[in-house]
Amino acid sequence: MYRNLVCKEVLYQGHGNQTKNAYFAAPEGAGPFPAVVFIHHLPGWNEVCIETVRRFAHHGYMAISMNLYSAYGEGDADDIGARARADGGVSDEQMLGDVAGATAYLRAQAGANGKVGVMGYCSGGRQAFLCAGRLPDLDAAIDCWGGRVMVKDASALNANQPVAPIDYAKDINCPVLGLFGNDDKEPDPDQVNKTEEILKSLGKTYEFHRYDGAGHAFFDWSRPSYRPEQAMDGWKKIFAFLGKHLA
Amino acid sequence: MCSYITEIVAISGSGKGRNDWTPLDKAVIYYDHPVHAPFDHALNIDFTNSVTNERVAVELSAQSARDLIARIEAALNSGDAVHLGSQDAIRQKLAGGRQADLTTEHVPPFI
Structure with a gap:
């Protein structure tokens, strides 16, 4: 574990080469350190993002969480998230541009080993899966209970999210880790099974772990959905996966 | 999700x-x-x-939202009856009818 960390808000070049803000954390020292991009979920760029980035740093990773809602101004995370939602949320293209920019930022840091993974919860999990198919230079992707990776009908698609991430599965160029609760409704176990079948049929490298007694967002200690045993096992799976693929 | x-x-x-x-x-x-x-x-x-x-x-909660929708509708219907001048509804209220959401505060002064 790395007790001494460098943690700070930073600027990076996101989608459209726009300067945006993000939170960055890394262990002190020369490295080399692997790196993780953490994508926040739809409700906003909140304290969970800061904690998660610091957690990765504590375990020896450089990590960054971009504020996907930087265009919506400053304020409480839930207020900014509400503005973004009322505006239809961010597009997949913006998200992909922001992740690509954050990935480049991490690789440019002194001490980076050049390997970068992406991870997200919920809508961020969907986006991490999408990144795996759309950003070919990623080294790992972690989908934590991402809904609508596979859509049940076309009404779930719109101008901002025009294509289901599963449709880019053939282009996935990195190992994928999936963590899911068996009581989740979106993605439900059937969707998870079908997603796995597709990855398997395409010959992709993946690990899916399913948890009984857990539903959606079982990592979130602030919500009734929190399941401590499943969450801690999930974190072990995450660090084992990243240790294997980003070293 | x-x-x-x-x-x-x-x-x-x-x-x-x-x-x-x-x-x-x-x-x-x-x-x-x-x-x-x-x-x-x-x-x-x-x-x-x-x-x-x-x-x-x-x-x-989903249930309380549904309950709220129903009570908003009820309040609006009763309020419309009073404020928009449904004399029948007001007479019913004054006669002790079961217009639960009509209150004496809502009765226009011309009655």
Whole structure:
């Protein structure tokens, strides 16, 4: 574990080469350190993002969480998230541009080993899966209970999210880790099974772990959905996966 | 999941926000993860001022949202009967009828 960390808000070049803000954390020292991009979920760029980035740093990773809602101004995370939602949320293209920019930022840091993974919860999990198919230079992707990776009908698609991430599965160029609760409704176990079948049929490298007694967002200690045993096992799976693929 | 299920409607009114009353011109309604209410999913409404971006937010359980819809309808129907001058409804109320949402405060002074 790395007790001494460098943690700070930073600027990076996101989608459209726009300067945006993000939170960055890394262990002190020369490295080399692997790196993780953490994508926040739809409700906003909140304290969970800061904690998660610091957690990765504590375990020896450089990590960054971009504020996907930087265009919506400053304020409480839930207020900014509400503005973004009322505006239809961010597009997949913006998200992909922001992740690509954050990935480049991490690789440019002194001490980076050049390997970068992406991870997200919920809508961020969907986006991490999408990144795996759309950003070919990623080294790992972690989908934590991402809904609508596979859509049940076309009404779930719109101008901002025009294509289901599963449709880019053939282009996935990195190992994928999936963590899911068996009581989740979106993605439900059937969707998870079908997603796995597709990855398997395409010959992709993946690990899916399913948890009984857990539903959606079982990592979130602030919500009734929190399941401590499943969450801690999930974190072990995450660090084992990243240790294997980003070293 | 983060559902993106969002309905938006123009409204006209006011709400009391963080500091003071503010005009409201838009309601954003979504059935998704709440920030504070202890549910996996909730019916959330942001009553907003689209100029200042102020909002008055509520997060309701699905059942309480449905109950609220029904009681809003009931209150509106009863209120319309009184304020828009349905003499029959008012006479029924004054006669001890079962118009639960009519109150004497709502009875126009000309009666």
